[in-house]
Every structure is written in C-alpha cells, then in structure tokens.
Amino acid sequence: MTSSITKTIPYDRYYIVFIILLLHGIGTLLPWNMLINANSYFVDYKLSVPKSSPTLDNFRTNFLSYLGIASKAPNILLQLINLFANTSHGSLSTRITVTLVIQALVFVFTIILAIIDTTEWAEIFFWLTMASAVVINVANGVYQGCVYGAAAKLPMKYTNAVSIGMNLSGTIASLFMIGSIAVSPSARVAAIIFFSCAVFILILCVISEVFIKNNTFYIYHTEKKIESEIFDNNAKDQTSDGLILVDDNQIEANNYINNSNKTNNKNNSNNNIKDTDDLKGLALYKHVLFKIWLQLLNIILIYYVSLSLFPALIADIKSMNNTLNEKYFSPVFCFLAFNMFATVGNFIAQRFQRPGPNYVIIFTLLRLLYIPFFLYCNYQPTNVNRSLPVVIKNDWIFIVGVVTMAMSSGYLSSLCMMYAPRCVQPGYASIAGMMAALTIILGILLGINFSLVYPLIV
Structure with a gap:
C-alpha cells in the first residue's frame, strides 16, 4: 500500500537537482584543487628566484603543507561556526551565494598576482598567496557545510552527488592544468588560463543556486519535514507511480532499513522519541553525535590517510622507469589519477552500498597501510637527501597504489556521507550532514599536518 504522504513528493525532472548538487560538489573543493594543482607554478616559477634564502627554500620545500594548513584551519573553524547557526533553507541559500562570490573575487586577485612580476618580493608573494588561501577557505568552509546541510534533507543519493562532485572537481582541475601546460608558452600564461577557469566554474555555481531555489522537488525536501513514515517498511510496497523514493532508487529506502537495522535496534529507546x-x-x-559518531570517525580516518599522502607526498614521487615525460608524470599520475579514480569510487557507491555502516571501520583502518607503501616508493621531497631505501622501484606498482588508494577513498567516503544522515531522524538529517562535512575538513587538516613529518622520516 502506498503512503499518502509519498504521493505528494514531486519528481526531480531531468535530474536537475542532482546535477546542480553535483556542480556544487565541484565548487566545494575546486578552490583547494586549483591551488594544489598549481604547485609547480608556485614552487618552480613564482618562488624560484635568483636571490633565494633559507626561508624561501623552506617555503618551496613545504609549500603544499603550508598551503593545506592555511586552507583547512580556517575552513574547519567556519564550518564549526556554521554548524551552530540557523540552518533554514533561505539562510543556507544566501550563505551559498555570498561565499561563492567571495571565492570568485579572490581568484581574480590570484590572476592579478600571476600577471605581475613578483621576482623582487617573492616572500611577500608567498604570504599574499597564503592570505588568499585563508580568505577563500573561510568562505568555502561556510559554503561546503551549507551544501551538505541542504543535500542531507534530500534522498540519500543526492548527498552522494555532492561527494561525486568533490572528487570530480579534482579531475577537472587536473585536466585544466594539463591543458594549460600544453597550450601555454609560459608558466605565467598557463596560470592565468588555469585560474580563470576557476572563476568561470564558481560563477556557474552562483547561477545554478538561483535555479535550484525555485525547484519544487528541492523546495519540498528543504522546507518541509518528511515524516518518518517515508522510511518505514511500507516503502517496499511503492511502485513506479511517480514517487521519488521509488523512481530515483528503490534500493534507497530498503538499504536504509537493512543497513541501519542493527544500529536502530541497539538504540531503540532513543529512536522511539516521538516529539x-x-x-x-x-x-x-x-x-x-551519539548516533553518527562511528561514521564521523570513518570519515576522519579516510581523509587523514588520503590527504596526508595526496598531494604532498605523492606529488614528490619521481618516475624510475621513464613511464611518462617528467613534466607530466606528477600532473597525470598524482593529481589526475587520484581525483579521477576517487570519482569512480563515488559512482560505484551510488549503486553498491556495502559494507553496512557498522563494518566500514574495518576497511578505513586497513587503508593506513598505504602510508608505508608510498614512503617506500621513489619519494624525493625538495631539498631533502633521502636515506630510507627505495623498495618499490616499478612505476606501475606505484600507479596501482594510487588508483586503489583513490578509489577506496571515494567509495568509502561516499558510503559514510550517505549513511550519516540516515542514522538519525529525518528532522535532524541536515545537522548530521553538516557534522559529516565538518569531519571531512578535520580529516584533511590532520592529514595535511602529518604530511610535514614525511620528509623527516625519509
């Protein structure tokens, strides 16, 4: 028997909302991916000057780590503040629009710095770049939390649309960088083209927010509480009569019931709260927090491993078999490969949700083994004389490691981001989604800080 409540749920016609949330997912990590993909521009062009100094050499050696700290520390702070602020639909939409405009303006400033000759004041350029990263990520912290908060109110696969977009943003940034290098006569021109692409994508995100605010499917889920009846066993009786929970993914309601059954039974007294x-x-x-702590721990571990290795460590792994021209080796097998296969992992999670929420922790702990694996590859950090022996001397073994690490990162992170809002009552899904988004940045920040240790280890 079909629920009378679900009869009123409108369609997401032509998957417009899904596509827009995917675009917002691209926007949430695009600034970060643009900055790290431009590593060679910053380190080998802007900061590589005739009159160098020990301070400037340190900036060059640890540029990605410093950039990560300048980016993710303010990002997590603003996500935390945003979590406790009003999360109504109108409030979220306004914050999304304003923060996107701020990020676009900072990238315009970055383009101006690329045009100007900064040879005589390279250290000032470094601090201006770090300040730009801080401003971008203050805005992005609010933006990312709001996007996940809004997506968490929709059916489960819409949360994954944001996760797909996040990893797709890295793929797009890598392709932009490779294309810019290929068509540009100099690093300066390549950077101008590259950062202009970032401004274009952010403007598209602003425009898409105007459209989604008036979409009936989006308004229904973000402005009204969906009764818990939608998630009960009657969902299994629904057929293809235009109900969004059935047409989008019949498995969605059933997976929620099956995957959360054990957790719900253990905490039955809490789940019986009616009001x-x-x-x-x-x-x-x-x-x-009590309901979703295990998923939050999983998210932290996943991003801690991934971001301690990527990009700071993997970008400094050099080819040993001349598999590809050195100019393209890192852009292709670090930045492009990681982001592309993390996106593949996101897409797999869209159709296949295993293991259940209680068993993901096993696989997130196993991923810690990737840290020694990559340390024993041909990791050659700038201005560091390696003493640790290189054990993995085959480029293809290294590439397989990047692919599996990236795919597991995308797949497991998608599972956790989808599970978290479904472990609480529908009225609390937005808060769970924002908490999960916050732990993404916490995991990234921990990973980036730990990446500073790797040059000391080798």
Whole structure:
C-alpha cells in the first residue's frame, strides 16, 4: 500500500537537482584543487628566484603543507561556526551565494598576482598567496557545510552527488592544468588560463543556486519535514507511480532499513522519541553525535590517510622507469589519477552500498597501510637527501597504489556521507550532514599536518 504522504513528493525532472548538487560538489573543493594543482607554478616559477634564502627554500620545500594548513584551519573553524547557526533553507541559500562570490573575487586577485612580476618580493608573494588561501577557505568552509546541510534533507543519493562532485572537481582541475601546460608558452600564461577557469566554474555555481531555489522537488525536501513514515517498511510496497523514493532508487529506502537495522535496534529507546522537537541546543547536537559518531570517525580516518599522502607526498614521487615525460608524470599520475579514480569510487557507491555502516571501520583502518607503501616508493621531497631505501622501484606498482588508494577513498567516503544522515531522524538529517562535512575538513587538516613529518622520516 502506498503512503499518502509519498504521493505528494514531486519528481526531480531531468535530474536537475542532482546535477546542480553535483556542480556544487565541484565548487566545494575546486578552490583547494586549483591551488594544489598549481604547485609547480608556485614552487618552480613564482618562488624560484635568483636571490633565494633559507626561508624561501623552506617555503618551496613545504609549500603544499603550508598551503593545506592555511586552507583547512580556517575552513574547519567556519564550518564549526556554521554548524551552530540557523540552518533554514533561505539562510543556507544566501550563505551559498555570498561565499561563492567571495571565492570568485579572490581568484581574480590570484590572476592579478600571476600577471605581475613578483621576482623582487617573492616572500611577500608567498604570504599574499597564503592570505588568499585563508580568505577563500573561510568562505568555502561556510559554503561546503551549507551544501551538505541542504543535500542531507534530500534522498540519500543526492548527498552522494555532492561527494561525486568533490572528487570530480579534482579531475577537472587536473585536466585544466594539463591543458594549460600544453597550450601555454609560459608558466605565467598557463596560470592565468588555469585560474580563470576557476572563476568561470564558481560563477556557474552562483547561477545554478538561483535555479535550484525555485525547484519544487528541492523546495519540498528543504522546507518541509518528511515524516518518518517515508522510511518505514511500507516503502517496499511503492511502485513506479511517480514517487521519488521509488523512481530515483528503490534500493534507497530498503538499504536504509537493512543497513541501519542493527544500529536502530541497539538504540531503540532513543529512536522511539516521538516529539523530536523536544531536543534543543546542546542536547540536540549530542543526540546526533551519539548516533553518527562511528561514521564521523570513518570519515576522519579516510581523509587523514588520503590527504596526508595526496598531494604532498605523492606529488614528490619521481618516475624510475621513464613511464611518462617528467613534466607530466606528477600532473597525470598524482593529481589526475587520484581525483579521477576517487570519482569512480563515488559512482560505484551510488549503486553498491556495502559494507553496512557498522563494518566500514574495518576497511578505513586497513587503508593506513598505504602510508608505508608510498614512503617506500621513489619519494624525493625538495631539498631533502633521502636515506630510507627505495623498495618499490616499478612505476606501475606505484600507479596501482594510487588508483586503489583513490578509489577506496571515494567509495568509502561516499558510503559514510550517505549513511550519516540516515542514522538519525529525518528532522535532524541536515545537522548530521553538516557534522559529516565538518569531519571531512578535520580529516584533511590532520592529514595535511602529518604530511610535514614525511620528509623527516625519509
């Protein structure tokens, strides 16, 4: 028997909302991916000057690590503030638009710096770049939290659309960089073209936000509470009569029931709360945290491993078999390969959700083994004399390691981001989604900081 409530749920015609959320997913990590993909421009062009100094050499050696700290520390702070702010639909939409405009303007400033000759004040250029990263990620912290908060109110696959977009943004940035290098006569021109592409994508995100605000499917899910009846066993009786939970993915409702069954049974006394509006303030956040803590731990571990290795360590692994021209080896087998196969992992999670929420932790812990694996590849950090022996001397073994690490990162992170909002009552899904987005940045920040240790280890 079909629920009378689900009869009123509108279609996502032509997957417009899915596509727009995917575009916003691209926008959430595009600034970060643009900056790290331009590593060679910053290190080998702008900061490589005749009158160098020990300070400038240090900036060059640890540029990606410093960039990561300048980017992710303010990002996580603003996501935390954003989490406790008003999360109504109108408020989220306004924040998304304003933060996108700020990020676009900072990239315009970055283009101006690319045009100007900064040879005589390279250290000032470094600090201006770090300041730009701080401003971009202050805005991006709010933006990313709002996007996940809005997506969490929709069916499960719309949260994954944002995750797909996040990894797709890295693929797009890598392709932009490779294309810019190929068609440009100099590093300066390549950077101007490259950063202009970032401005274009961010403007597209602003325009898409105008369209999605008026979409009936999006408005339904973001402005109204969906009764828990949608998620009960009656969902299995629905057929193809235009109900979004069935047409988009019949598995979605069933997977929620099956995957969350054990967790729900263990915490049955908490799940029997009928009046969810009784929870306010700190009690509300503690309740949500208690329900999703395991998924948050998984997310931290996944991004800690991935971002401690990528890009800081993997970008400094050199070819040993002349597999590809050295100019393209890192752009292709570090930046492009990681982001492309992480996106593949996201797409696999869209159709195949295994293991269940209680068993993902096994695989996130196993991924810690990637750290010694890449350290024993031909890792040659700038201005460091390696003493650790190179054990993995075949480029293709290294490439397989990048592919599997990236694919597992995309797949497992998608699972956790989809599971988290479904471990709480529908009215709390937005808060769970924003908490999950916050732990992404926490994992990234921990990983980036730990990457500073790798040059010391080798």
